[in-house]
Amino acid sequence: MKLLQLLPIGDLDTRLLNALGSGMASILRIPCEIATTRIDPEFAYHGERQQYHSSELLHAMQAHVTTESWRVLGVTTVDLYIPILTFVFGEAQMGGPCGLVSAHRLRQEFYGLPTDSEILRQRLLKEAVHEIGHTLSLTHCDDSQCVMAPSHAVEWIDLKASSLCEPCQARVLVR
Numbered sequence: 061m062k063l064l065q066l067l068p069i070g071d072l073d074t075r076l077l078n079a080l081g082s083g084m085a086s087i088l089r090i091p092c093e094i095a096t097t098r099i100d101p102e103f104a105y106h107g108e109r110q111q112y113h114s115s116e117l118l119h120a121m122q123a124h125v126t127t128e129s130w131r132v133l134g135v136t137t138v139d140l141y142i143p144i145l146t147f148v149f150g151e152a153q154m155g156g157p158c159g160l161v162s163a164h165r166l167r168q169e170f171y172g173l174p175t176d177s178e179i180l181r182q183r184l185l186k187e188a189v190h191e192i193g194h195t196l197s198l199t200h201c202d203d204s205q206c207v208m209a210p211s212h213a214v215e216w217i218d219l220k221a222s223s224l225c226e227p228c229q230a231r232v233l234v235r
């Protein structure tokens with residue numbers, strides 16, 4: 061059976077990564093492992109924006125896809141962007157195999173609030189499942205509770221569930 065592989069991009073808290081792995085394994089019902097290699101994100105840093113170009117990281121992840129991979133999900137704490145947007149929580153290749161999420165703007169501290177590791181874990185899990193949904197060719201969903209609902213701010217993420225709504229689930233299953 062193929063694996064969902066979590067690929068650290070830069071330094072990452074092991075507990076957060078492990079919690080994400082077990083959360084994703086139970087929601088997606090697929091074995092999950094944390095890659096032993098990692099990507100140094102510095103090549104994708106753009107000084108003029110003081111952010112990291114998400115698509116460049118996604119492209120570099122391609123080299124980490126193996127015959128064992130079901131999907132490869134990059135996980136980082138650096139601030140991601142694509143040129144047309146101020147920031148992105150994550151990005152994915154529509155139809156697979158790679159997706160990427162950042163915890164940077166999911167942390168309460170980013171908004172001047174006290175650290176809350178449980179909120180961070182929940183948000184990261186939802187955004188990770190969301191990006192995997194895109195790798196399964198799912199587009200955004202109108203159901204605000206569905207993990208595939210678009211989220212342009214953390215408040216939107218907090219409102220949704222970490223799982224797919226029934227119609228989205230059915231769309232994945234027919235493939």
Ligand SMILES: [Zn+2]
Nearest residue numbers: 190194200210
């Ligand atoms: Zn999306």
Ligand SMILES: [Zn+2]
Nearest residue numbers: 201206225228
């Ligand atoms: Zn849905």
